[in-house]
Amino acid sequence: MINWNDTIAAIATPPGIGGIAVIRLSGNSALTIADKIFVGKRPTQCPTHTIHYGKIINPKNQMIIDTVLLSVFRKPKSYTGEDMVEISCHGGTFVADTILKILLEQGARLAQPGEFTKRAVLSGKMDIVQAEAILDLVNAKTETARRSALSQLVGTLSKVIEEIGNELKDILCLTENALEFEENERINPIKKIHRALKKVENKIGRFISKGESERFLREGALVVIVGKPNVGKSSIFNCLLERERALVTEIPGTTRDSLEERTIIGDTLIRLVDTAGIRQTKGKVEALGVVKTYDYLKAADSVLAIFDNSKPPTYEDKMVLEAIKEKRCLFVLNKIDLKSKFSFTNLPGINGQKVIRTSARYNQGINELKKALAKLFQAKNDSEYFITNRRHIEALRQAQNALVRAQKENYLETIALEIRIALDALGEITGKVTNEEILNQIFAQFCIGK
């Protein structure tokens, strides 16, 4: 059981050798504990937001551990909203570890992952969306992911969700007022309420589709390479990654399992998958590989369908087109360095779409392919906020479902109940309705010291 009155401590910088390391201390006794180990101006006497030069000693034997800079942040104007001390000591793990050990001996407790940020949420310094944004900001691998996290951090998304919540609260008021009417006078207000609910439901629906299309900003876009054996899937996979990751041979069926690697193309984190491909199978292992290809295809945000320029199309190319017909695709004709024997004319499913011509062997057309991929996932730059978190999309969906149900209802009491369910779902996004399980799930993803 976590005690929130404890004073917590942790090393906030990553392990390893570095210029400096920072140890954080937060809680009611942060300043008094710091007093015991700091030789310099007494932290309990220091004003907030000041930095002091001094020495850290082990109070047990007066041994000097390091010369440091100690920063004081007094509540409520600190990251956690509590009294906080940050000690910047010399880098390297040994010094920081020793200081942390002394802090623990002097009454601090080792912080849990994300506990500093969790305290910030619990003391009302930020809402959950903002806490999640901090996690995303720390993990951001592209500029757009950073921007998306930052917009959440400054509270733009929270504001948008709050606005929808306010609209719903108005409708709830309307519904509750209508309860005062006689039964036979209720028909008109119910129609009006249904119309108002439809408007909010549509708005939430637009957020959900925006979220679906922006989810890849946070998680990476899943791009799956398919094609019949030997068309050059592994070669293209390697070219896009700019390294020899997958085995390339002239023996068909070499890739029997799927390989997944991360890379950044344009400004998008791409999870690129080289699959066993699509073909008629003989062996059990091969068959399993093909089943896995279909699983990946189902989850794919986009598909690269590869065809071999040097051979006439076969039944297996048709199987490929059939398998990807519902997907967002880029069509690639590979091996253009060889004499052309391929034609798309009799293949259904291409419908005059652009085909990118490549030679993986000579690295031709790969830049064009990268550009086409980058374009697929370009986020709209004018967006003020992004919805990239699965948890947020799921909560929006729950709110939407409640509003759909409410519109089918003619009992004002049930309508009011459904509106409340929708409001609770929205509240879960920002943490207005706090569920301990959700909180724990979120903060478990943080590192210690954040």
Ligand code: GDP
């Ligand atoms: P996969 O089975 O679809 O993954 O195909 P691979 O990438 O393993 O390639 C199969 C064979 O085609 C290998 O011998 C590659 O060297 C060759 N290959 C791949 N791309 C090209 C290309 O653009 N031009 C030529 N001439 N050969 C290629």
